[in-house]
Amino acid sequence: MAASGGGVRPPNIVFILADDIGYGDLGCYGARLVHTPNVDRLAREGVRFTDAHASASVCTPTRYSFLTGEYAWRNPAGDHILSGEDPMAIGPGRTTVASLLKRAGYATGLVGKWHLGIDSGAIDWNGEVRTGPLEAGFDYAYYYAATNDRVPCVFIENHRVTHLDPADPLTTSYKEKIGNEPTGKEYPDMLKLKLVEGHDGTIVDGISRIGYMSGGKAAWWKDEEIADTFTSKAVAFIEQKRDAPFFLYFATHDIHQPRWPHPRFRGSTGCGTRCDAIAEFDSGVGKVLAALDRANLASNTLIIVSSDNGGAMDDGYMSYDVRDAHGHRPNGALRGFKGSLWEGGHRDPFVARWPGRIKPGSESNELLCLMDMMATFAAVSGQRLEAADGPDSLNLLPALLGQRHGRTLREHLVMQGNGSRRLAIRRGKWKLIPPARAGDPAELYDLGTDPGETCNLASEHPEAVRELSALLKKIRTGDRTR
Numbered sequence: 001m002a003a004s005g006g007g008v009r010p011p012n013i014v015f016i017l018a019d020d021i022g023y024g025d026l027g028c029y030g031a032r033l034v035h036t037p038n039v040d041r042l043a044r045e046g047v048r049f050t051d052a053h054a055s056a057s058v059c060t061p062t063r064y065s066f067l068t069g070e071y072a073w074r075n076p077a078g079d080h081i082l083s084g085e086d087p088m089a090i091g092p093g094r095t096t097v098a099s100l101l102k103r104a105g106y107a108t109g110l111v112g113k114w115h116l117g118i119d120s121g122a123i124d125w126n127g128e129v130r131t132g133p134l135e136a137g138f139d140y141a142y143y144y145a146a147t148n149d150r151v152p153c154v155f156i157e158n159h160r161v162t163h164l165d166p167a168d169p170l171t172t173s174y175k176e177k178i179g180n181e182p183t184g185k186e187y188p189d190m191l192k193l194k195l196v197e198g199h200d201g202t203i204v205d206g207i208s209r210i211g212y213m214s215g216g217k218a219a220w221w222k223d224e225e226i227a228d229t230f231t232s233k234a235v236a237f238i239e240q241k242r243d244a245p246f247f248l249y250f251a252t253h254d255i256h257q258p259r260w261p262h263p264r265f266r267g268s269t270g271c272g273t274r275c276d277a278i279a280e281f282d283s284g285v286g287k288v289l290a291a292l293d294r295a296n297l298a299s300n301t302l303i304i305v306s307s308d309n310g311g312a313m314d315d316g317y318m319s320y321d322v323r324d325a326h327g328h329r330p331n332g333a334l335r336g337f338k339g340s341l342w343e344g345g346h347r348d349p350f351v352a353r354w355p356g357r358i359k360p361g362s363e364s365n366e367l368l369c370l371m372d373m374m375a376t377f378a379a380v381s382g383q384r385l386e387a388a389d390g391p392d393s394l395n396l397l398p399a400l401l402g403q404r405h406g407r408t409l410r411e412h413l414v415m416q417g418n419g420s421r422r423l424a425i426r427r428g429k430w431k432l433i434p435p436a437r438a439g440d441p442a443e444l445y446d447l448g449t450d451p452g453e454t455c456n457l458a459s460e461h462p463e464a465v466r467e468l469s470a471l472l473k474k475i476r477t478g479d480r481t482r
Contacts, residue, residue, distance in 0.1 A: 022311020024332025069390025170216025184208025
């Protein structure tokens with residue numbers, strides 16, 4: 001029976017995934033220099049989790065795990081950051097959150113960042129992009145292929161690049177320069193945002209990217225318009241699908257580098273461009289909430305806001321926010337940033353609202369992973385997972401609803417750093433980061449008393465190191481934990 005009750009329309013599900021927003025970036029998690037009234041409203045009207053995690057501290061593996069319910073390091077196709085030309089990481093016929101909900105009668109839509117690969121061979125940007133979100137269970141998709149710092153810098157709707165002029169074909173390359181477009185490496189004086197090494201390819205809208213592209217000029221995006229474009233598509237999906245249950249995966253581009261928010265947000269906060277982009281993100285959340293209110297859908301919608309990994313300051317471009325943060329701490333008191341195995345790399349904000357089901361103003365310290373959304377959404381929609389589905393996903397619905405369950409729902413969690421070989425493990429209060437190289441010390445932290453990971457207790461508790469090491473080995477050599 002669906003969690004919403006027999007005979008009652010199942011709840012709509014809106015999952016908003018920010019890009020690179022850290023644990024300390026939102027007002028409801030302690031931020032003071034940037035204001036996030038819309039996410040804060042969700043926290044007041046729902047539940048705020050204090051121990052929620054991405055499965056990885058970088059984007060592609062987290063997104064893979066969210067959609068498949070499987071640790072990304074189990075799949076070499078999805079365990080690393082993909083380019084805009086890499087093949088699809090999710091195999092044909094694989095159950096995803098989208099296909100699961102589609103089976104339950106939901107209309108399914110993706111708006112925003114995809115970054116899980118497209119096609120399986122040469123990509124024809126000027127014809128049909130054959131494999132992508134629709135093949136992963138989405139009825140509708142409006143997205144870009146990788147990240148806003150990578151080519152191609154165009155939007156794709158379902159299977160085709162939007163606004164493309166057939167007389168000006170688009171080509172891309174990650175191997176060598178193509179065409180005559182200027183690059184950041186050749187013409188740094190043309191840039192409106194200074195680069196660091198690696199982001200010195202084709203200049204698009206005054207910003208150089210990873211990789212090269214040529215042609216297709218009518219389809220090239222303007223960075224300051226990306227947030228408004230995606231938000232308008234998300235709102236349109238809600239309005240068009242209001243008469244039946246729907247699942248919207250709204251994967252925003254904010255606040256990933258290069259950060260170039262709309263002029264109405266630039267300078268709007270007290271902590272630089274990065275915080276201005278957070279304000280832009282929050283505004284998008286507000287427009288989604290307003291759309292639900294206008295359609296009288298808020299009372300029967302589970303809406304979740306989280307992030308794909310921890311916060312980062314500079315990540316490929318030299319923006320002034322590093323010098324102008326004025327004390328803002330992206331990850332609060334947590335140690336580390338995006339890409340690391342410390343808590344600042346993967347512990348994320350997570351707020352959820354479901355009127356009548358989730359207690360307003362509540363807080364949970366339950367250990368939760370975005371990977372658990374598959375099993376949780378199955379429970380919300382009244383479904384059972386098949387044995388092969390979501391092999392590492394656990395049903396965290398009781399934690400969302402604040403139900404007394406008498407035990408820890410997720411007893412352990414493996415976190416991935418930037419690269420599939422770097423894993424850490426958490427069980428209860430203990431967290432182990434194994435040595436990166438032979439001869440390096442292991443790191444063991446008691447997160448119950450030391451969430452900032454300031455005191456390595458490995459030498460004092462060798463038995464905990466042994467037990468967690470053995471557990472990690474067992475999980476790595478197995479094929480499932482559910």
